[in-house]
Structures are given as C-alpha cells and as structure tokens.
Amino acid sequence: MNRFLKGAMILTIAGIIVKIIGAFSKVLIARILGGEGIGLYMMAYPIYQIIVSISAAGIPVAISIMIAEKLANRDIRGVQQVFNVSLRVITLVGIVFSVGLYASAEWLIKWHIITDPRALIPIQLLSPAIIVVTILSCFRGYFQGFQYMVPTGTSQVFEQIFRVGSMVGLAYYFIDSGLHLAAGGATFATFPGVLAGLIVLIYFYRSQRNLRQQMLTEQNETAPIETNGTVIKRLFALAIPVSMANIMLPMVSLIDTFIVPKRLMDIGYYLHEATTQFGYLTGMATSLIGLPIILTTALASSLVPAVSEAYAMGNNRRIIERASTAMKIANLFAIPACIGLCVLATPISQLIYATPNAGPVIAVISLSIIFLGWQQITAGILQGLGRTVIPMMSIFVGLMVKAVLDYQLTGTSELGINGAAWATNLNFAIAALINIIFVKRHVGSVICCMNLLKIIISAMAMGGATQVTYMFLIDMIGNGASVAVAIIVALAVYVLSLWITKAIVKDDIYQMPVIGKRLRKRQAEENRIYEEEY
Numbered sequence: 004m005n006r007f008l009k010g011a012m013i014l015t016i017a018g019i020i021v022k023i024i025g026a027f028s029k030v031l032i033a034r035i036l037g038g039e040g041i042g043l044y045m046m047a048y049p050i051y052q053i054i055v056s057i058s059a060a061g062i063p064v065a066i067s068i069m070i071a072e073k074l075a076n077r078d079i080r081g082v083q084q085v086f087n088v089s090l091r092v093i094t095l096v097g098i099v100f101s102v103g104l105y106a107s108a109e110w111l112i113k114w115h116i117i118t119d120p121r122a123l124i125p126i127q128l129l130s131p132a133i134i135v136v137t138i139l140s141c142f143r144g145y146f147q148g149f150q151y152m153v154p155t156g157t158s159q160v161f162e163q164i165f166r167v168g169s170m171v172g173l174a175y176y177f178i179d180s181g182l183h184l185a186a187g188g189a190t191f192a193t194f195p196g197v198l199a200g201l202i203v204l205i206y207f208y209r210s211q212r213n214l215r216q217q218m219l220t221e222q223n224e225t226a227p228i229e230t231n232g233t234v235i236k237r238l239f240a241l242a243i244p245v246s247m248a249n250i251m252l253p254m255v256s257l258i259d260t261f262i263v264p265k266r267l268m269d270i271g272y273y274l275h276e277a278t279t280q281f282g283y284l285t286g287m288a289t290s291l292i293g294l295p296i297i298l299t300t301a302l303a304s305s306l307v308p309a310v311s312e313a314y315a316m317g318n319n320r321r322i323i324e325r326a327s328t329a330m331k332i333a334n335l336f337a338i339p340a341c342i343g344l345c346v347l348a349t350p351i352s353q354l355i356y357a358t359p360n361a362g363p364v365i366a367v368i369s370l371s372i373i374f375l376g377w378q379q380i381t382a383g384i385l386q387g388l389g390r391t392v393i394p395m396m397s398i399f400v401g402l403m404v405k406a407v408l409d410y411q412l413t414g415t416s417e418l419g420i421n422g423a424a425w426a427t428n429l430n431f432a433i434a435a436l437i438n439i440i441f442v443k444r445h446v447g448s449v450i451c452c453m454n455l456l457k458i459i460i461s462a463m464a465m466g467g468a469t470q471v472t473y474m475f476l477i478d479m480i481g482n483g484a485s486v487a488v489a490i491i492v493a494l495a496v497y498v499l500s501l502w503i504t505k506a507i508v509k510d511d512i513y514q515m516p517v518i519g520k521r522l523r524k525r526q527a528e529e530n531r532i533y534e535e536e537y
Contacts, residue, residue: 007309007325010152011332014301017156021163022297028167035174036185043186046117047125050104051132051193053250058100059137061245062093063144063155064307064386065238070148071308071387075315078226079218082148088234090141097137105130121183128191135197142204150308154207158200166196244391248382248398255427258406259285263423266413280420283361287352288368288424292375295340299376302329303383310387319446326384326442326449330377334458335507337376339497342466343490344369350473350486367424374431381438381449388445397437405430454506461500468496 033041066089073081108126111117117126139158146154173188263284267277306329313321344351348369349362382394405426412422442449472492476485501507 006150007305008328008332010147010150010305010309011298011302011329013152013156014159014304015298017159018297018301020160022294024160024163024167028170031171032174032189035171035178036182036189040174040178040182040186040189043119043122043125043183044189046119046122047129047186047190048193049253050111050126051129051190052253054100054104054133055136056249056253057246058096058133059093059140059246060249061242061247061391062089062137062140062238063147063304064245064391065089065241066141066144067147067308068241068311068387068389069234069237070145071150071311072315073226074148075312076226077221077223079215079222081226081229083215084229084231085234085238086141086145088231089144089238090138092235092238093137093141094134097134100137101130101133104133121186124183124187125190128187129193131191132193132197135194135201139197139201139204142201142208146204146207147304148308148311150305150312152305154204155304157207158203161203162196162200165199166192168192169195241386241389241391244395245386248391248395254402255405255430256285256289258402258409259423259427262406262409263413263420266410267419269414270416270419272419279360280364283364284368284420284423287356287361288365289427291344291351291355291365292368292372295337295344295372296375296379298336299333299379302333303379305329306380306383307387310384311389314388322384322387322446323449326380326446327451329380329383330449331451331454333376333380334373334455335501337373338458339462339465339493341369341372342462343469343493344372346466346469347473347486347489350477350482350489354483354486364420364424367421368427370428371431374428374435377435378431378438381435381442384442384446384449385438390441390445393441394434394438397434400437401430401432401434404433457504457506458501461497461504461506464500465493465497469493 032044036044066085069085070082073079073085105127108123108130111126112120112123117123139162143155143158146152170189170192173192174185177184177188259281264274264277264281267280268274272280306325309325310322313319313325345366348366349359352361352365353359378394378397382397385391385393408426408429409423412418412426413420415422418425439450469489469492473485473489476488480488
C-alpha cells in the first residue's frame with residue numbers, strides 16, 4: 004500500500020513542479036512572441052498534442068498493466084519480452100507519425116485547414132519530437148509497471164525544464180529573423196525537452212542492469228511463454244481505448260468552441276460579448292480546475308499497475324483496499340478544493356485574472372473537480388483490471404450528453420455561459436457514474452458513504468469559515484491579502500474538522516509515505532520505552 008501511495012506522491016510533486024514551470028514559461032513566451040506569435044504557435048502545437056494522444060498516450064498504461072501482471076507471476080523473461088517488443092513496435096509507430104506530420108504540413112496549409120501559411124515551419128519542426136516521445140512513453144510504462152515512479156516523475160521535470168529553456172532561448176534568438184521562425188523555434192523546443200526526458204529514463208534503466216540480472220534468478224519456470232505477436236496484439240488492445248479516451252477529453256473544449264459562442268449570440272449577445280464570455284469559461288475557469296486534479300491524475304497513474312498486480316494474483320481484497328484508499332484521498336482533496344474555489348470564485352478571478360466577471364462561471368464549474376477526480380480514479384481501477392474500453396465508452400457517452408446540454412442550456416437566457424459550465428459538470432458526472440457502476444460490478448464498492456459524508460461536512464465547515472474570514476477582512480486589507488488569509492484559515496478549519504469528525508484517523512496518517520514511516524517508528528519507540536518502564 005505504501006509503495007502505491009509513494010508513487011502517487013512522487014507524480015503529484017512532479018506535476019506541481021511541471022505546472023509551475025509551465026506557468027512561468029507562458030508569461031515569458033507571450034512577451035517574446037506577442038499575440039500574433041502565440042497564435043502561430045497554437046496553430047501548430049495542438050496538432051502535435053492530438054498525434055501524441057493517438058500514438059503514445061495509451062502506451063504507458065498498456066505496458067504498465069502487462070508488466071505488472073508478469074511481475075505478479077514472477078515472469079521476469081516475460082517482462083523483458085513485453086518491453087523489448089513494445090519498444091520496437093512503438094518506435095516504428097513514432098517514425099510513421101513523425102514522417103506523416105512533416106509530409107502533411109504543406110497539405111494542411113494548401114487546403115486551408117491551417118489558415119496562416121506562416122504556421123508551416125512551426126508544424127514541420129514538431130515532427131522530430133514525435134519519434135522521441137513514443138520511445139519515452141515506452142520507458143515510462145516499463146517503470147510504472149514496477150510501481151517505481153521516480154524515473155517518470157524525474158523525467159517529467161527534466162522534460163519541462165529543457166523544453167521551456169529551449170523555447171524561450173530559441174524564440175528570443177529568432178525573433179529578429181521573423182515571427183514565423185521564432186514560433187518555429189518555440190515548437191521545436193519540444194524536441195530537446197522530450198529528448199532530455201528520454202535520456203533520464205535510459206539512465207535509470209541502465210542503472211537497473213544488476214537488478215534485472217538478479218531478478219532472472221527468481222524466474223517462474225512454469226510461466227507460459229507468449230509469442231511476440233500475442234504481446235503486440237495485447238499491447239494495442241489495451242492502448243487504443245486509452246488513447247481514444249485521451250483524445251475525447253480535449254473534445255470537451257472543442258465542443259464548447261463549436262457550440263457556445265453561437266448559442267450565446269442566439270440569445271442576444273454581440274460577437275465580442277460572446278467571445279468574452281467564452282474566454283471566461285475556457286481560458287479562465289477551465290484552467291483553474293486543472294490544478295486540483297494533479298493529485299487525482301497521479302493517483303490514477305499509480306493505481307493502474309497496483310490494481311493489475313493484485314488482479315493477476317487473484318487478490319480482490321487488495322484491489323478494494325488500494326482502490327478505496329485512492330478514492331478516499333481523492334475525496335479528501337477534491338471536495339474541499341471544489342468548495343473553496345466555489346466560495347472564493349470571484350475574489351480569485353479578480354486576483355489572478357484582474358476581473359471579477361469570470362467568478363460566476365468559475366463557481367459553477369468548480370463542481371467538475373469532484374466528478375473529474377472520481378472519473379480518473381475509477382478509470383485507473385478499470386484500466387488496471389484490463390477493461391480499458393469501459394472508461395473510453397463512459398467518456399464518449401458523457402461527451403454526447405454534453406453536446407446536447409451545451410446547445411440547450413447555453414441557449415437559455417437565464418443561464419448563458421453558466422449553462423456550458425453545467426454541461427461540463429454533467430459530462431464528467433455521467434462518465435464517473437458509469438465507471439463507478441462497472442467498478443462495483445467487477446470488484447465491489449470503493450466509496451465509503453459515511454466517510455464521504457464526514458468529508459463533505461468538514462469541507463462545508465471550511466467553506467463557511469472561508470467566506471466569513473474573507474468578508475471580514477476585505478475592507479481592511481484588500482482582496483489579495485484577504486484571499487491568502489482566508490485560504491490559511493480554510494486549511495486549519497478543514498484539518499480540525501476532519502479530526503473531529505474522524506474522517507481521518509491515526510491509521511490513515513501511518514499509511515502516508517515518508518511521514519507515516521517516521522510516525523510508526525516514533526510510536527514503536529515510545530511503546531518500547533513504556534514497556535521497559537512499566
């Protein structure tokens with residue numbers, strides 16, 4: 004259990020560092036390229052993201068599942084076979100997609116799919132990164148299968164550092180030579196970023212050489228031998244649904260893009276007003292809900308191999324324990340994040356975006372934090388069980404409902420842009436509910452209703468204290484300081500409420516990585532001293 008939580012903690016810390024570096028880079032690159040240069044950059048980069056989602060997003064999950072199953076059966080030769088075969092196949096896939104992107108760049112311009120011809124170079128310079136990122140995904144899946152998340156987390160940080168450093172440096176160097184070259188330099192920076200991440204992973208892989216040799220001595224000779232074709236077939240059977248699910252998530256923004264502005268104009272908004280409201284939703288509110296789910300994303304990634312290992316051993320009890328722990332941790336963070344963001348929506352909008360107008364839509368969409376967290380955790384459980392199609396289908400159903408609700412609710416004058424936010428909430432809620440139903444069917448219930456109620460009560464007490472603190476201080480110390488103090492008070496009240504309601508107990512703290520080990524050691528020492536004295 005501690006290994007699973009330690010992995011989640013490592014990925015969470017790495018995710019936070021990556022987010023901070025990314026936020027810093029957006030400010031610098033915007034100042035160098037300006038709005039027009041950023042526009043050229045954004046014409047190219049989303050294409051890369053879609054291709055990576057298709058070619059590489061499902062690979063780490065698929066490989067981690069297969070390797071975790073082999074390790075559970077002590078099939079060490081099978082582990083190496085999965086990795087070696089996957090690496091060769093995925094490298095070939097990366098080459099195909101890389102060449103395909105480079106060759107199709109002129110066609111995208113010619114047929115006006117990309118409207119600005121200056122985006123040609125930025126698109127073409129992204130192609131080399133695709134080969135590297137597919138290989139990188141294979142190594143990440145290998146280590147995640149061992150539930151060893153240090154290489155993945157470290158590579159993510161190095162990848163971001165080198166990408167951001169190269170992006171700023173190349174954009175600044177080429178800015179005097181032409182905006183299209185500067186934007187091209189910014190997109191090419193993805194290559195040194197992923198290359199740095201890959202080098203880190205290769206270092207960790209080589210450093211495990213002796214461990215792999217030692218593990219071969221423990222090989223289970225009765226483990227069945229699979230053909231390379233069987234491994235490839237299983238790899239794609241697991242990876243393709245995960246990749247499709249990753250493509251579908253950006254579809255939320257795409258649906259909003261196609262429907263929301265037009266429906267706002269249908270109910271009387273002028274074009275610039277509709278665009279502004281759309282910006283409040285997609286550029287401000289949606290960005291904020293991405294921060295709290297760093298933890299649930301990490302938990303889901305760590306949960307996949309942990310569940311796969313237990314499933315391969317036929318240990319349903321361990322699956323429920325790990326899944327229930329992940330869901331409890333997700334609730335402990337997601338529910339207060341939702342309530343806190345809802346209560347302070349307008350002050351936070353004013354503090355971060357220098358406008359209070361995004362506050363109402365931020366308050367509504369904050370509910371997505373909880374539902375998206377549940378969707379991610381339950382998807383991780385189902386993927387660990389090898390049932391990768393279910394999360395894909397649940398997201399697809401949610402997206403269909405969102406498209407209908409976007410049209411209906413946004414076109415209601417009483418709701419407007421808030422209607423689109425409610426559509427997003429219901430999208431993730433439906434996807435989460437479908438996943439929960441199938442998780443209960445396959446392994447049992449992973450949500451303790453009594454504990455969930457205690458967390459909600461604690462979070463509501465926190466929300467009340469936050470609101471009172473902010474309202475009391477706003478006239479005395481201003482918005483920014485009031486928000487900061489209110490958050491500090493919120494944390495204190497929440498932790499105290501959790502302890503009073505017994506939503507968290509001493510055993511929960513003992514399970515925490517690093518801290519839990521030290522507390523257990525300290526408790527054992529105190530018990531020893533007590534026994535010696537009495």
